[in-house]
Amino acid sequence: MDFLRPSTLEEALAAKSERPDAVPIMGGTDVMVELNFDKRRPPALIDLTRIAELCEWRREGDAVRLGAGVPYTRIIDELHPHAPALAQASRSVASPQIRNRGTVGGNLGGASPAGESHPPLLATDAVIELASVRGVRRVPAREFYLGLRKTARQDDELITAVLLPRPAGPQQFSKIGTRNAMVIAVANFSLALDAEKRAVGTGLGSVAPTPIRAEEAEEFLAAEFDWDGGAPLAEPVVRRFGELVASVARPIDDQRGTAEYRKHTVGVMARRALDWSVTEYRNGLRGDARCA
Template identity: 75%
Template sequence: MDFLSPSTWEEALAAKSAHPDAVPIMGGTDVMVELNFGRRRPPALLDLTRIPQLRDHGPDDGYLRLGAGVPYTTIIERLRDRSPALAQAARAVASPQIRNRGSVGGNLGGASPAGDAHPPLLAVDALVELASVRGVRRVAAREFYHGPRRTARRDDELISAVLLPEPAGPQSFSKIGTRNAMVIAVASFSLALDAQARTVGTGIGSAGPTPLRAIEAEKFLASEFDWDGAASPSPATVTRFGELVASAARPIDDVRGSAHYRRHALSVMARRAVSWAVTDYRKEIARCA
């Protein structure tokens, strides 16, 4: 196995172009586990730890630009106001040691349907920035996932950043697992409200071959939500929203949970997310009054 260790971004892109089958590694929280257990043996590893700009973050034309190597701990401690749902998801990732190393870019690169970062990215309609020697392009997170561990990233491309829009309403993330920490989600759900556009975004994790949206649920809640006064939705509305979220899932039975349980859990999390959104929305209206 070859080990490539570029010191600049330009060198990294050139190395990926010359070795398209090289596996990028920065935090190593997924790749090294696969190597240690013999589940993967790539011909080359592309070490990106010496590329400083991958850990940069800051404003970018109305977005928060999050370098692909920004660790979860930084998101939790410094960026929670700019990316509330993603910060909640980051807090749910494994242990403090993993959160110090792991990143959203790594989650996107691995593209596991159970990755905690995926539902918030879908819910807020984030952009994924991909770079190669041919140039840079941005792909909506909603178009990034093509199948189990398959994405829109081309063989010669590296994930350079994620771009998150400015929050325009309440956001939340929740997941359920067999214990409170160090757990892969049995199911996860993210909700984001945009009070300016009066739209709703959702993200479903660990309940399908890819991270998913609940499009019909989004349309339904957007039409039923009281955007002017934040009155509590009727019990029937909340129940229906939960049903639509559950129906958008495509789960399977596995060692972590049954398909039936995953749908039930998503319905419960979706109903709770509506309650949290109403509470947070009222607080925002009160602050602006």
């Protein structure tokens, strides 16, 4: 196995162009596990740890451009005001040691349907930046996941950044696992309310071959929500929202949980996230809490 260590992004893109079968590595929290258990044996690794721009974040217009190599710990510490749901999801990742190394770029590259970062990226309509020697292109998260561990990234491309839209309302993330830490999710759910567009975003993880949205649930809630006053929703509305979220799940039985349990629990998480969001939204209108 060859080990390539580019010093610049240009060198990394050239290496990926010349060796499209090479696997990028930065935090290594997924790649090294696969190597250690002999589940993967790529012909080459491309070490991206020396590329400074991948480890930075900055404002870009109304959005935040998050470098693909920024670890979860920094997202938790520095980006909660800019990406609340993603920061919440980052807190749920494994252990402190893994959070110090793991990255959203790695989560996207592996594209596991159980990855914590995927539901918030879907719910907030984030955009994935892909680069190659051919140029840079940006793909909405809602168009990025194509199949089981299959994404819109081409073989010669690297994931360089994620564009996170400015929050315009409450954002929530929930995760269910067999214990509180060091666990792969049985199910994940994220909810984002956009008061400016009067729109709702959802993201579901570990309940289908890919991370997915519940579009009918989004449309239903956007029509029922009191965007002007943030009034509590009637119980039938909350229950129906949970049902619509659960209805899109296409889970399987595995060692972590049954398909039936996954479908049930994602509906429960949706209802709870909605309750939390309504309270936060109402408090924000009163000036008691920051809504956006």
